[in-house]
Amino acid sequence: MTNQIEPQALSKLIDEGMVKIVDGSWALDGTDMRALYLKDHIPGAVFFDIEAVSDHSTGLPHTAPSPEAFAAAVGAMGISAEDHVVVYDRQGLFSAARVWWTFKLMGHDKVQVLRGGLPAWQILHLPVTAEVPTPVATTYASQPQPEIMIGLNELRSTLEDDKNPVVLDARSKARFDGTASEPRAGLRSGHMPGARSLPFSELIRDGALKPREELEAIFCNLGIADGHTVVTTCGSGVTAAIITLALEEVGHKSSKLYDGSWAEWGQETLNTPVVT
Numbered sequence: 674m675t676n677q678i679e680p681q682a683l684s685k686l687i688d689e690g691m692v693k694i695v696d697g698s699w700a701l702d703g704t705d706m707r708a709l710y711l712k713d714h715i716p717g718a719v720f721f722d723i724e725a726v727s728d729h730s731t732g733l734p735h736t737a738p739s740p741e742a743f744a745a746a747v748g749a750m751g752i753s754a755e756d757h758v759v760v761y762d763r764q765g766l767f768s769a770a771r772v773w774w775t776f777k778l779m780g781h782d783k784v785q786v787l788r789g790g791l792p793a794w795q796i797l798h799l800p801v802t803a804e805v806p807t808p809v810a811t812t813y814a815s816q817p818q819p820e821i822m823i824g825l826n827e828l829r830s831t832l833e834d835d836k837n838p839v840v841l842d843a844r845s846k847a848r849f850d851g852t853a854s855e856p857r858a859g860l861r862s863g864h865m866p867g868a869r870s871l872p873f874s875e876l877i878r879d880g881a882l883k884p885r886e887e888l889e890a891i892f893c894n895l896g897i898a899d900g901h902t903v904v905t906t907c908g909s910g911v912t913a914a915i916i917t918l919a920l921e922e923v924g925h926k927s928s929k930l931y932d933g934s935w936a937e938w939g940q941e942t943l944n945t946p947v948v949t
Contacts, residue, residue: 676773676921677788677882680797683759687717693752694718697772698762698791699735699911701856709763713801715794719750719808721760721772723911734857734909735771736932737822740815743779751808754781754816761787761794765880770914774930780816786918789881821917823904823929825937829945831904832866839897840868841916843907844935851949856908860939863949865906869895873912876919889923899925906931906938 678686686692696718698706710720726746727735738746752758758776762769769786776784787794795801823831832840842864847853849870851862864870875891876882883891897903903920907913910932920928931938938945 674783674785676785676918678759678785679788680794680799683715683787683794684799686757686759687715691757693750693756693758695721695750695752695758695760695772696762696791697721697723697760697769698764699723699768699771700764701908701911706763711803711805713803715761715791716800716802716804717806718761719752719806721747721750723768723771723775726775731933733933733936736910737775737778740779740817743775744813744815748813749808749810751806751811752813753811754814756783758784759787760784761790763791765790765792766877766882766915768911770918771911774821774914774917778818778821780818789879792880821929823931825933825945828865828904828931828938832946839901840865840904840906840931841871841895841897841913842868842935843871843873843905843912843916845872845874846870848908848935851947855935855939857936859941860935861941861947863939863947865938866946866948868906868948871895871916873907873915876915882915882919882922885922888919892920892923892925897925901925901927903928904931905929906934908934909936910934 694717696710696714723735726738760769760772773786849864905913905916913930
């Protein structure tokens with residue numbers, strides 16, 4: 674199964690009753706995306722709140738939920754592990770990739786991102802609704818794939834032991850360089866030693882991933898080869914997933930998302946090296 678689906682193809686699946694749709698919208702500025710979902714969404718879509726469906730014990734923003742918490746949440750949404758799931762967001766491509774990655778982390782293979790998100794859907798005058806579905810709760814069986822995620826200690830060891838670590842940072846170039854302050858309080862400015870800047874916006878055109886050949890050129894210019902295990906990171910683990918999705922699109926299967934991202938690494942109280 675491909676990682677993206679076109680709006681017309683999703684519309685056909687909806688007509689056939691062959692898909693579960695998830696609105697995974699989230700915004701860094703605190704915009705109430707649930708309220709916007711209640712205003713209009715793709716018919717049948719349920720809302721996935723990445724803040725609510727997360728591990729609240731870490732002290733970090735929206736870190737990945739436990740398999741048990743994820744199973745309880747998506748089971749209540751009426752989604753089973755066998756379902757074909759399509760995720761979208763209101764921006765085009767922003768937080769949908771994070772929700773896609775979370776499903777992948779839990780072993781859900783049949784999950785795709787709607788190419789272009791809700792804007793692409795609406796451009797084609799496909800229907801939206803304010804009607805909130807009443808899903809029939811089901812039992813979800815998670816099959817965690819922890820190898821696609823990396824934690825602080827493992828990343829620290831990787832950076833110390835690997836002479837050429839491949840870390841791609843999705844934050845803006847200014848934040849990467851340390852010339853712009855972080856939006857979250859208590860964080861240092863700069864980047865991890867050896868990290869390479871790849872602002873997620875460089876991977877997107879008109880709210881969707883750029884064509885495969887352009888993505889391939891971007892990764893080639895960054896020196897990414899097939900044998901590299903790539904660590905993706907950002908401010909809090911959301912836009913890092915856009916890089917992960919782009920890597921999958923070009924056939925690069927070996928990547929790990931740093932879930933804590935700069936919200937963890939950049940903390941003033943941690944003895945983590947920072948480059949400016």
